[in-house]
Structures are given as structure tokens and as C-alpha cells.
Amino acid sequence: KAGVTQTPRYLIKTRGQQVTLSCSPISGHRSVSWYQQTPGQGLQFLFEYFSETQRNKGNFPGRFSGRQFSNSRSEMNVSTLELGDSALYLCASSFSWRADTQYFGPGTRLTVL
Amino acid sequence: TQLLEQSPQFLSIQEGENLTVYCNSSSVFSSLQWYRQEPGEGPVLLVTVVTGGEVKKLKRLTFQFGDARKDSSLHITAAQPGDTGLYLCAGKLTFGKGTLLTVNP
Numbered sequence: 374k375a376g377v378t379q380t381p382r383y384l385i386k387t388r389g390q391q392v393t394l395s396c397s398p399i400s401g402h403r404s405v406s407w408y409q410q411t412p413g414q415g416l417q418f419l420f421e422y423f424s425e426t427q428r429n430k431g432n433f434p435g436r437f438s439g440r441q442f443s444n445s446r447s448e449m450n451v452s453t454l455e456l457g458d459s460a461l462y463l464c465a466s467s468f469s470w471r472a473d474t475q476y477f478g479p480g481t482r483l484t485v486l
Numbered sequence: 487t488q489l490l491e492q493s494p495q496f497l498s499i500q501e502g503e504n505l506t507v508y509c510n511s512s513s514v515f516s517s518l519q520w521y522r523q524e525p526g527e528g529p530v531l532l533v534t535v536v537t538g539g540e541v542k543k544l545k546r547l548t549f550q551f552g553d554a555r556k557d558s559s560l561h562i563t564a565a566q567p568g569d570t571g572l573y574l575c576a577g578k579l580t581f582g583k584g585t586l587l588t589v590n591p
Contacts, residue, residue: 377528406579415583416529416574429579463528473517473578477528 375400377466377478385484391452394481398445398466404428405447406475407439410461422447423470451483459485488513490575492582500590502564507585509575510557516578518558520549523572523584565589 378397386392398405406429407419418431422441439449445466451458461482465475493508509518517536521529533542535551535558542549546569548561562569565587572584 379528408581416576416581418579418581421579431579461526465528474519474531474534475576476531477521479528480526482526 377464377476379462379464379478379481381481382479383482383484385486386454387486388454388456390454391450392454392483393448393450394462394464394483396447396449396464396466396478398447398464399476402466402468402476403445404467404470405441405445406465406467407447407449408463408465409433410463410480411459416463419449421470428470454485456485459483488515488577488580490577490580490582492573492575492585494585495583496586496588498588498590499565501566503589504561504563505565505587506559506561507573507587508557508559509582511577512556513577514555516555518551518555519576520558520560521574521576523574529572529574562587567591 380395404423406421408416410416420439421429425441436452441447461480463480464478467475491510517534519534520532523529533549538553538555540551546563550559567589570589572586574584575582
């Protein structure tokens with residue numbers, strides 16, 4: 374069974390631009406969560422989607438948004454990029470939004486210049 | 487807000503030594519997960535512990551879930567350089583900041 378895939382793996386943007394990251398969950402998994410990982414803050418939860426509905430949301434500004442499609446694939450968007458948005462963005466999938474165990478993709482490394 | 491605190495934050499040991507890392511919370515978790523992450527990659531699931539007092543073994547790694555389901559530990563016996571990485575404990579959507587383990591040959 375294929376794992377979680379994320380595209381692109383690396384991205385360089387400049388301040389003020391916007392970016393869209395993509396995540397394809399493990400086949401059969403319907404829940405997708407997004408995390409931001411930085412050296413200082415560790416993994417911080419952004420949001421979780423299940424059946425195209427946002428189920429949980431972390432404490433991030435409205436510039437961070439996401440969505441999930443009917444095939445469970447998910448995208449997250451960051452608008453008006455700031456230098457502090459530079460991070461590893463991780464997507465995780467699980468069978469259900471009630472499931473505790475998540476499986477992570479390799480991440481997208483975003484650098485904002 | 488549920489928080490998970492991990493200790494130590496950094497650990498550098500020689501090959502063959504034993505070590506224990508800890509994950510503590512003031513909140514009760516229905517389960518805890520342990521992950522290992524290598525630089526530039528996503529965390530890889532090692533184990534999920536569900537029952538208070540549960541002990542799970544994965545080769546040289548032993549995981550324990552506290553009786554009250556508020557804490558967990560990971561013990562590595564005879565560490566090897568391949569064990570090097572960031573060890574993260576997690577409860578649902580909450581992650582500890584991790585223990586960065588370096589095993590020197």
C-alpha cells in the first residue's frame with residue numbers, strides 16, 4: 374500500500390506571495406491533518422479534515438487555510454507569506470478522524486525569502 | 487489544551503549504551519504514539535500504546551504507558567548509530583517537542 378505523498382517536496386517563495394501544498398493520503402484513509410514543524414516550536418497542529426469537512430483547527434492565523442476533496446486528497450494554502458512561515462509542512466493521514474494513529478508524509482520544506 | 491513534555495531534549499551517547507526518554511502530561515490520553523523522525527523526513531510511527539500500564543517491545547525498544555495514561559517512556563537497549571533521530575511522543579493532535587538522540591560509533 375502506498376504511503377502518504379506530498380508535493381512539492383521543496384519550495385522557495387518570497388514574502389507576500391501565496392503557496393499551495395498538496396497531500397494524498399494512504400488509500401482508504403479519509404482523515405488528513407496538517408502540521409507545521411519548526412526547530413523552536415516543534416510540530417504544531419494546523420487543521421484536520423474528514424469527509425471534506427474541517428473537524429479541528431489549530432491556533433494559526435486565517436492566512437492558513439485548507440480543503441479536502443471527495444477523493445480525500447487535501448491541499449493547504451498560505452497567503453501573504455511571512456519569513457516566519459518558513460518550515461517543514463507535514464501531512465498525516467488516518468482511517469478516521471476518531472483514530473489516534475496517524476501516518477505522515479515526507480513533508481514539504483517551504484523557505485520564504 | 488493538552489500538552490506533552492519530553493525529556494531530555496537532547497541526548498548524546500556512545501554505541502552500546504542504554505537510554506530512556508520520557509513523555510509527561512497533566513492530562514489523560516486515550517492513547518499515545520511514539521514516532522522517530524530523521525532530518526528532512528516525516529515522522530515514522532514506532533508504536534501506539536493504549537492501555538494504562540501497557541508495555542510494548544519493538545526489538546531493542548521498550549515502550550511503557552503509565553498506569554494513569556498521563557505519561558510514557560521509551561527505553562532503548564544497546565543503542566546503535568541507526569537509532570539516531572528525533573523521537574516524538576504524540577497524543578492525537580498534540581506532539582511533544584521531541585528528544586534528539588545521537589548515538590556515536
